[in-house]
Amino acid sequence: MSIFKWLNKFKRRRPPLRVPDTASSQAESTVISGSVEETLASVNRVLGNNDDLGIRRFHVFGTYPAAMFYYSTMTDQVMINADILKPFMYTPPHLEGKSIERSRLKETLMNDSLFHSEVTTEGRFDKLISAVLRGNTVVIVEGLTEAFIIGTRHIEQRAVDQPATEQVIRGPREGFIEMIDTNIGLLRYRLQTADLRIHTMEIGRRTQSKVAICYMDGITNPDLVEEVKRRLSIIEIDAILDSGYLEQFIEDNHLSPFPQVQYTERPDKVAANLLEGRVAIMVDGSPLALVVPTVFSQFYQTVEDYTERFLLMSAIRLARLVALVFSLVFPSLYVAIISFNPELIPTEFAVAVAGGRAGVPFPAIIEVLVIEISMEVLREATIRLPQQVGGALSIVGVLVVGQAAVAAGFASPITVVAIALTTIGSFATPAYNAALALRLLRFPLIVLAGIFGLYGVMIGLILIANHLLSLKSFGVPYMSPLVPGNFEGMKDLVVRGPLWWMNKRPTFLHPSDPTRISDKTLEQLKQPPVNVLDPLKFKESKE
Known part of the structure; x- marks a missing residue:
């Protein structure tokens, strides 16, 4: 260690970088003279x-x-x-x-x-x-x-319209816009209570962007509010042009592919999270609000899960979870079984698979990777193209490229079907940033499956599960309420229980007021319904 200390003395020390003065910083802090x-x-x-x-x-x-x-x-x-x-x-x-x-x-x-x-x-x-x-x-x-x-500020703005990224069948049709004052008004319209607290600060040396911190007094844990303010106050950057800038500064693990901050453009979704004890962050100029802390279960839940009846939405949520699993492991399972364990395939189906792959010159891993990369390029092209052209490209492009690849012997039909199911599964994930993380992790799983077979798939899934268990969002374990286990939270994990079952707020948020539904309401629900229009009652009265 003494040699390293001796060498450090001869290192050339660079002078600290000087931030150039801006027009705003040149403004004198003195009082005006009166002239x-x-x-x-x-x-x-x-x-x-x-x-x-x-x-x-x-x-x-x-x-x-x-x-x-x-x-x-x-x-x-x-x-x-x-x-x-x-x-x-x-x-x-x-x-x-x-x-x-x-x-x-x-x-x-x-x-x-x-x-x-x-x-x-x-x-x-x-x-x-x-x-x-x-x-x-x-x-x-x-x-x-x-x-x-x-106050004479007047800037042209777009009208409040239906959210473009979070479509619903049953629910409100209004979404945030770029003006923060309008967004706060939409939130106050949803939460007409004196407990709603909004604190603003300015972040960005050159943009001086207005940032609003929203929470419910009496529900949100005060320590969480202070931690959000602390993380935002230490940010010194030239410009905050979108809420995504703040997300990258306040998340706990900067190297994780999984999002630790949820974003939404729906005021009703922000209001629901505030009532659970979370904190929302809005930026002037961005139509997306940030919600912290975040757990993994939030990324496959939608607004319709709570506006529709619980039996129907529980079944749809299960289908959504199946699609989420498909989007992650289906291509790697296909590669592992085709390359290492073809005996797991039924005999009749194995003959069809072998016949489809007879003229393909590549191994399964190369075939799947090429088709997967092609699908990702098509997906990206669909997003970037104008709206009038993008829809046609997404449908026609996939059909033409898939059929041409099969006809040319470049890929087998079963491979195209597997990748198509995987792509559809990623589209069924409601949160785009969570779906993007699963799409990214799909490629290392395919590589592990091509090298080690099913053992590689299991190794990859164990590493992903270990990473998920180590993640935290503002101190909240990422896999809550599954790990650590909580019975109240599990009522809204895999399936959505009835609203009267979820009478407590999530315990992992440690809210100041844990009760969501009063005991009086629960007692009334236990009573048998009153049949005010019973035909037998009216018949007896007439007789």
């Missing part, structure tokens, strides 16, 4: 050379020089003209003919002149610059050391 000309000079120095920067000079009540500055591309011009210029320039009717001294000017403007709900005063210059960058309008008046910040 309109000096303040405008500072504004031009920081925000200058922008054609959409509007500066308008005028006189307050026809006496005091003033100016306002704003970005014309982010503000409502009608609001500026009607709600700012007119109140500032015209004296209120009840004060006409009276002298308004400078000492009473700020109070008069705030209490008698301005009729706008979003008006604050600020004396720090950097706060004024930040307000303008967010789409607000700043008004400075000669002699006042505090400026007026007026």
Whole structure:
């Protein structure tokens, strides 16, 4: 060890990297002087050379020089003209003919002149610059050391529409959009309670993106809320352009293919998770909200599991689990059985398989890998192509390529069928990021199956299971409530039990209020139904 210490002395030490100053960081933190000309000079120095920067000079009540500055591309011009210029320039009717001294000017403007709900005063210059960058309008008046910040933000946005990635048959049809204020409004519409808490912060040195942390006071564990705030507060990056940026910073294991943070664009799904004791994170500019902590069972559950009756949705959930298993192990099982254990195939079926593979010049592992890679390329091309063309490519492309590969002797029919079932199974997984992880792990399983047969498949599955058992999301074991076992949680694991069975919130979240359904409701459900329209009762009354 002494030799390494001696060599370290001769290492060339690099100087620390210096982050260049941005226009926002150049804004002085001092208070404004009260001079309109000096303040405008500072504004031009920081925000200058922008054609959409509007500066308008005028006189307050026809006496005091003033100016306002704003970005014309982010503000409502009608609001500026009607709600700012007119109140500032015209004296209120009840004060006409009276002298308004400078000492009473700020109070008069705030209490008698301005009729706008979003008006604050600020004396720090950097706060004024930040307000303008967010789409607000700043008004400075000669002699006042505090400026007026007026909310005039108006940015074109798309309408609230049906979520594109989470379609349902029975359930709400509204989804999040890019504007965070609209998303918070959709969430408050779902949770009309005073317990909903929303804390905001700004992340990103250059973008200053607004991030909202949402949770239910009295339900969510306070330690979880503090940990989410801590992980977000240590992020220092140039830009947060989407919630996916935050996901990569706050997850526990950065090298795992499995997602440890769930994302959704459905307000009802976020509301349901908040009521269980989770925390939601929303980013301005992203239509996808993050939900933490996350367990593996969430990725094969859908909103319809709870809006429909439990018997039907339990059967569909089981079919979804079968599709999930198919998408992971079916190709590797096929390779292992064809290459090493053909005696496991029934005799009649083995003859058909042998006849189909008679003219194929490649071993099973090469054949499956080539077809799998071709399917992944077709899938990616379908996603990236325009919507009008993508649907035709996904169907026609697969049919044409599969039939041509079989006719040319490049692949056997049974291989094409196996890969098709695998692809359909991956499409049946509701969460795209979880399906992507299973698609990625499919390839090492195929390689292990081609080398070691069924032993390789079992080794791969054991490694995957061991990795899943080691994962945690904000301290919650990833395989909860299966491992560690919890009877209450297992009511909603493989099958979906009746709603009155799940009267407790998930214990692995350690909520402050564990009760979801009151005991009074459960007692009433145990009573026999009242047959108010029983035909026999009406017949007896008539007789």
